[in-house]
Amino acid sequence: MSRIKKLYNWFEMRLQLEAPVKEAVLHPVPKSTASWWYVFGSAAMTLLMLQIATGILLALVYVPSGSEAWKSLDMLNHQLQLGWFLRAMHGWGSNFMVAVVLIHMAQVFIFGAYKFPRELTWILGVFLLLMTLGMAFTGQVLRFDQDAYWGLGIGASIASRVPLIGGPLVNLMLGGPFIGGATLSRFFALHVFVIPGAMLVFTGLHVWMVLKLGINEWPMPGRVVRRNTYIQEYNELAHKDGVPFVPDAFWKDLFFSAAILAAVAICAFVFGPYGPSGQPDPTIIQTAPKPDFFFLWLYAVLSYLPPNLETPFVLIAPVIGICILLALPLVAGEGEKSWHRRPVAVLVLVTVAVSWATFTHLATFTPWSPIMDAWSGDPVPPKLVHSETPLERQGAVVFQAKQCRNCHSVDGVGGQRGPALDTVATRLTEDQLIRQVLQGGGNMPAYGKTLSPPEVTALVHFLETLKPANQPGAVDASRELQKAQNAAPQAAQP
């Protein structure tokens, strides 16, 4: 017997792992599941391992202190060999992990994998998704920069909207009365101990159930899940038309995991680490905080909600959403698995995906945010004022100096909070313009107190020039009639 075999036997005699491991890796799975569609779960686990490894390496240097965290990240980025790369791997690993977990979830949803007897596997998966998102958010906080600071402010503001216990919740979240060192310490504990610990336990149980209950078979229209017959049907399928999990299905998992790891490394190498952006100094208020990619959709939703719906929505919608996800396998535990027979499921998935993508896309250019320096940075284009009267030019100055540009674009430059004003003269009459400027409305502040009457006159005269060359401006019909009547007798007189 070779030396290696002897050594193996020495350990095996004591550990006795061979039998259970063999059972797990050689268990038969339905042939159809040895598919490239079944690789996302194992890829998510690979990414979890990557996050743990890179996280430990970063923790060797990172200082979870309000006064030191930013500096230690700066040191990782610039002074330590490959420190930047590990930060980049951890940051991109997080992005990939959220993405892969979501894809995995969409896949098992559309394949009906949550149905009997895999309800609990799905429920634990829902918690794993929530924990993945929790890791993404707490990780962003640990990057203790300006975005993290104001992101915590947003978190505290949302917590403060909870009725009755809002105040104590804010203090619990911040670890005191304000965002500071205590806040960072508790987010560090969550990110490094609490959530990863829970994640490992949940992942273990999740995988255990996949091994024990068998991987979900490829759904076929007409193959209906029934509680009393399913397990027998599945076992027949796995044994008659089955293949051993290793290597027949497993090689695809291996290939995909390696490809994902390579993709993370390439992204990390090409795009580098995330931030840190500016130091977490609250007195530097020239900042427009923005969440990381996977919370951009939420950022967009929060800006589009009407004010009176915001608190109910923010507090109730997530609870309802999570309850629906948890209840799904218990309510729809039987029936068709195939997407060919589940139009509602397909529609839900498509709707969610399209809404998510739309909100995320909107949040990348935030049309609802005023552009804070448009008034000082983007001059009124000369072509708009080259042939105007002195009064109209004065109006252009008012338009610029009173920050109108922060919310209104002309010639494609400026904020998008309000409508673009390139053709405003074709939409609003002189009187309507004056009213809009003085009283505001429709989400515009009233300028009656801050503009003098000559400024309003000049501004409105300038706005009246904003129309395409060959198009008439909007006119007030009754005033035009009055003008015509006034003009008519004069014309008749001579």
Place this chain on the structure above:
Amino acid sequence: MSEEKKVTRRTLLMTIGFVFNGIVAAAITVPVIGYLLSPVKKKGAYNQWISLGSLSQFPEGQTRLTEFINPFKNPQDGETAKTPCWVRRTGADKFQVFAINCAHLGCPVRWFPQSELFMCPCHGGVYYADGERASGPPERGLFTYDYKLVNNELQINAGLMPTLADQARLVTITGKGKSPCLG
């Protein structure tokens, strides 16, 4: 089955062992709940009077950015112990001190003296010079700090991060300002 259910000396001892563990665990963990909840304090416990400096820094009719050091700071807070705020002086002894945090979701609002508006960069909340809501998603005006004038100095009652949880109640109970429900 019925035989197994019988209480023997050993199963009784085991049950007592479980109960004993439970008692010890409860005795240890219950006080720890107090440790976990220690950041929660009574209303007002997180506020103190802090000086923003001499009145001469704040010219009449103007709105200026200033900052204070949080009275509850710890050494590990670093820069975050500082908090900015906007001070508007409307008369010789009349002030308004606004929190930097937008009443919507807490982002830092910026003052534009030309148009006399506060604008928030996050979701586009806008406020008038007196802090009233002008437009955008906020449901109320800017948060204000209580102030007093002591020895030619402006003092504010601050410490707790202003949020809807503590300030909304303040407005309704004392009847100061407009009800937040009126927007």
